[in-house]
Amino acid sequence: xxxxxxxxxxxxxxxxxxxxxxxxxxxxxxxxxxxxxxxxxxxxxxxxxxxxxxxxxxxxxxxxxxxxxxxxxxxxxxxxxxxxxxxxxxxxxxxxxxxxxxxxxxxxxxxxxxxxxxxxxxxxxxxxxxxxxxxxxxxxxxxxxxxxxxxxxxxxxxxxxxxxxxxxxxxxxxxxxxxxxxxxxxxxxxxxxxxxxxxxxxxxxxxxxxxxxxxxxxxxxxxxxxxxxxxxxxxxxxxxxxxxxxxxxxxxxxxxxxxxxxxxxxxxxxxxxxxxxxxxxxxxxxxxxxxxxxxxxxxxxxxxxxxxxxxxxxxxxxxxxxxxxxxxxxxxxxxxxxxxxxxxxxxxxxxxxxxxxxxxxxxxxxxxxxxxxxxxxxxxxxxxxxxxxxxxxxxxxxxxxxxxxxxxxxxxxxxxxxxxxxxxxxxxxxxxxxxxxxxxxxxxxxxxxxxxxxxx
Amino acid sequence: xxxxxxxxxxxxxxxxxxxxxxxxxxxxxxxxxxxxxxxxxxxxxxxxxxxxxxxxxxxxxxxxxxxxxxxxxxxxxxxxxxxxxxxxxxxxxxxxxxxxxxxxxxxxxxxxxxxxxxxxxxxxxxxxxxxxxxxxxxxxxxxxxxxxxxxxxxxxxxxxxxxxxxxxxxxxxxxxxxxxxxxxxxxxxxxxxxxxxxxxxxxxxxxxxxxxxxxxxxxxxxxxxxxxxxxxxxxxxxxxxxxxxxxxxxxxxxxxxxxxxxxxxxxxxxxxxxxxxxxxxxxxxxxxxxxxxxxxxxxxxxxxxxxxxxxxxxxxxxxxxxxxxxxxxxxxxxxxxxxxxxxxxxxxxxxxxxxxxxxxxxxxxxxxxxxxxxxxxxxxxxxxxxxxxxxxxxxxxxxxxxxxxxxxxxxxxxxxxxxxxxxxxxxxxxxxxxxxxxxxxxxxxxxxxxxxxxxx
Numbered sequence: 001x002x003x004x005x006x007x008x009x010x011x012x013x014x015x016x017x018x019x020x021x022x023x024x025x026x027x028x029x030x031x032x033x034x035x036x037x038x039x040x041x042x043x044x045x046x047x048x049x050x051x052x053x054x055x056x057x058x059x060x061x062x063x064x065x066x067x068x069x070x071x072x073x074x075x076x077x078x079x080x081x082x083x084x085x086x087x088x089x090x091x092x093x094x095x096x097x098x099x100x101x102x103x104x105x106x107x108x109x110x111x112x113x114x115x116x117x118x119x120x121x122x123x124x125x126x127x128x129x130x131x132x133x134x135x136x137x138x139x140x141x142x143x144x145x146x147x148x149x150x151x152x153x154x155x156x157x158x159x160x161x162x163x164x165x166x167x168x169x170x171x172x173x174x175x176x177x178x179x180x181x182x183x184x185x186x187x188x189x190x191x192x193x194x195x196x197x198x199x200x201x202x203x204x205x206x207x208x209x210x211x212x213x214x215x216x217x218x219x220x221x222x223x224x225x226x227x228x229x230x231x232x233x234x235x236x237x238x239x240x241x242x243x244x245x246x247x248x249x250x251x252x253x254x255x256x257x258x259x260x261x262x263x264x265x266x267x268x269x270x271x272x273x274x275x276x277x278x279x280x281x282x283x284x285x286x287x288x289x290x291x292x293x294x295x296x297x298x299x300x301x302x303x304x305x306x307x308x309x310x311x312x313x314x315x316x317x318x319x320x321x322x323x324x325x326x327x328x329x330x331x332x333x334x335x336x337x338x339x340x341x342x343x344x345x346x347x348x349x350x351x352x353x354x355x356x357x358x359x360x361x362x363x364x365x366x367x368x369x370x371x372x373x374x375x376x377x378x379x380x381x382x383x384x385x386x387x388x389x390x391x392x393x394x395x396x397x398x399x400x401x402x403x404x405x406x407x408x409x410x411x412x413x414x415x416x417x418x419x420x421x422x423x424x425x426x427x428x429x430x431x432x433x434x435x436x437x438x439x440x441x442x443x444x445x446x447x448x449x450x451x452x453x454x455x456x
Numbered sequence: 457x458x459x460x461x462x463x464x465x466x467x468x469x470x471x472x473x474x475x476x477x478x479x480x481x482x483x484x485x486x487x488x489x490x491x492x493x494x495x496x497x498x499x500x501x502x503x504x505x506x507x508x509x510x511x512x513x514x515x516x517x518x519x520x521x522x523x524x525x526x527x528x529x530x531x532x533x534x535x536x537x538x539x540x541x542x543x544x545x546x547x548x549x550x551x552x553x554x555x556x557x558x559x560x561x562x563x564x565x566x567x568x569x570x571x572x573x574x575x576x577x578x579x580x581x582x583x584x585x586x587x588x589x590x591x592x593x594x595x596x597x598x599x600x601x602x603x604x605x606x607x608x609x610x611x612x613x614x615x616x617x618x619x620x621x622x623x624x625x626x627x628x629x630x631x632x633x634x635x636x637x638x639x640x641x642x643x644x645x646x647x648x649x650x651x652x653x654x655x656x657x658x659x660x661x662x663x664x665x666x667x668x669x670x671x672x673x674x675x676x677x678x679x680x681x682x683x684x685x686x687x688x689x690x691x692x693x694x695x696x697x698x699x700x701x702x703x704x705x706x707x708x709x710x711x712x713x714x715x716x717x718x719x720x721x722x723x724x725x726x727x728x729x730x731x732x733x734x735x736x737x738x739x740x741x742x743x744x745x746x747x748x749x750x751x752x753x754x755x756x757x758x759x760x761x762x763x764x765x766x767x768x769x770x771x772x773x774x775x776x777x778x779x780x781x782x783x784x785x786x787x788x789x790x791x792x793x794x795x796x797x798x799x800x801x802x803x804x805x806x807x808x809x810x811x812x813x814x815x816x817x818x819x820x821x822x823x824x825x826x827x828x829x830x831x832x833x834x835x836x837x838x839x840x841x842x843x844x845x846x847x848x849x850x851x852x853x854x855x856x857x858x859x860x861x862x863x864x865x866x867x868x869x870x871x872x873x874x875x876x877x878x879x880x881x882x883x884x885x886x887x888x889x890x891x892x893x894x895x896x897x898x899x900x901x902x903x904x905x906x907x908x909x910x911x912x
Contacts, residue, residue: 005507005565005568005569005788005789006504007503007504007507007565007569008502008503008504008552008553011500011501012500013497013498013500013566013569013570014497015497015570015573016495016496016497016580019495019496019497019498020496023496031849034851035846035849035851035852036846036851036853037851039472039475040472040475040476040479041469041472041475042469042470042475043463043469044463044464044467044469045467045501045599046464046467046587046599047463047464048462048463048464051461051463062526062527063526065502065523065524065526066523066524067521067522067524067555068522068523068524068547068550068551070518070519070521071518071543072543072544073543074541074542074543075543077541082541085530085533085538087527087528087529087530087531088528090530091524095524096464099501099523109461109463110469112461113461113462113463113469114469114471117471119867119870119871121857123853124472129501131501133526143501143502151856154856154857155857156856156857158829158839158854158856159856161839162854165843165846169846169847277836277839280836280840281840281843284847332461333460333461367493373614379614380733380736383614383617383733384737387737390491390492390625391625391740393487394491395490395491395492395493396491397492397493397579398614398618400607400610400612400615401577401610401611401612411575415575
């Protein structure tokens, strides 16, 4: 029976033009990952539910797509439990697998499971889709790719330096100039909470601070008051709102503010090391900026935090982020494996490149030449040439049917194929090919050798 | 709480070495697809259930992974239905989405949904994972990649010719010589059923014939008898079991056998056209063979059928297959769109290349040079060089920690990194680098320019 076909909300079909552009971005990222010594791994699309559940908070648990057990999945469900008709209680009884929600937890699972085959420090990258049952909206999908690079097994700050360079390398290679790599350190945030006497409100404090961009200084202070942070504490924070100027000026201010906090000063030193090293080595097109209001994923990160902002003329928000975490694999029983990693926001980078017209013209899935089909004998003559051109790596096609020439030319036109070859009885006799440049309409009779040379 | 991590049965983690080899195969296939004018599309991992259900038979429906609806999925389930506790009846009420089972049905859905954006004939390729709740066994997985190329919108036999050449191109590029492309035609099978007077038993007849390899001539005849095919009919079949010799000899025998069947003769002519054209154009390393016992997926194909056998010395069975289907998109309401396509069996091709040692040595995710870390200042000196080498596309790493040299050298060894650079105080003063070739142990003091040249 005929159905009007559609796809689930929040998912997408990608046309040839889109796939080719997406691959251009992913291939650029992969090339840079490889040059920096990262190695690819891949993990299954679904994991055992207990690998994923409880790792992303209650909200995360809700957003994980669960896979129904195969076969008679109700057979083993206890009657008493079944009769409660409670979705939450029934779920673990009828579903044992779930689609991955991100690449980080599967990576942690991978490291623990394969720890005896891995040479640490382990630099891995992973580019695969993830799934979230989020409410779809502009730029937010239920299936999307994540592009992650992480190093586990070393606490060295050279890795943070390397990740800043890696961001710069990727965006420079994509010709996306003027991105800002914002950096902060979780230890600085802890230090600030400490010196204002609100260590126990660290999370409330940073969640509020993180909103500075959106709600402004007064809004942040209001939210802090609502969360019970004292006036005295907020007053002590005042210098933070004025942090500006060069990296040295910001570092000086932070040193002054955090002089009494050991952890705070440690954070400042880490930031200082990264900033000074990067300023010596130099970046190609990106800027590195200290941003003390950057908080992202606080319950997760323990050291450096990164977030990449698109060039200012594009209103896009973050196109990448990451940071240092000290105990990722602990959830799977392997303690004291420090890690640091970054990720690239493929969908947003795509939109930015599209908006700024930065996809190279050569990025297309296009056929170079279409041979027009004049009938069986002519097609045979053409096919032999097509076959030889393909062996040289030239993208060539024979129109499959001997239909009207207008239709065949129209097909070449619509598909933006730059050349057509017309070869009928005359050409066959002379062993030539009439090569037509579609844009100019110019036609030349050429030998196969000339044809090949022109199309190379 | 620590869990001993594992992955669902039938799924796999891929290590860096495996990912790189898999990518080598997929990139080779993609390159050939592109050269032949095929364009990539991608479809979502899950489809609406009604897009997939009922398209693969009852067995297929059972093997499709269903995704549990999000949230309180039982809320809208009717109490009476719920109280039946019937898995089969409950499933459509609590699951609206399912993981794709193959790439063909999603492709048909794509063509119908996007018919107004597509220029026909549409040559598309698609390389994505599919999922089947099959019982896992050696070489059979619950998640695996399919690599498909199809053309829809033309009945031209030039496309069959092209697909034979495409198989040859891919396997030649993979250096896998001696594959056999077996070809048959559904019309020949129909013709045979007709001339032996058993048209209504076409499926039983071909299912039995398809087993010739496994159960031999007597076995096939026995099965035919069991299915009620008459002795007279089986007698008429006798010449089929003796089909051998060259393509011309096989064609002559078929013409003789099928002379009274219009559809049978049409099939013979189609096969003859493809065979004669291919023999004129020539294949690089593959052989094309007529195999009248080839039946695969009879309910689906309507013209040419292909199956590719690995070289005889490898016991592997089919590493690819495909054929012509006349009404793929009809299930979604778009009639009379003929298509033909082939697919490559990635996992089996991987095993064949591994067994024959055909993966090129250059196929590795390897770092070219590791800079040894002697401390902060030395690391800074090294990092500047690493940074410059990477900009030249040379895969370079700095060991992140200034640990014992033995440990760092051991890391380079285990990871098969061919070169290390030792740069301490002396080298820094002389602005040189000591480059060590790990295999020979040979060391040279070189300038940066020399270093770069040696590593390029």
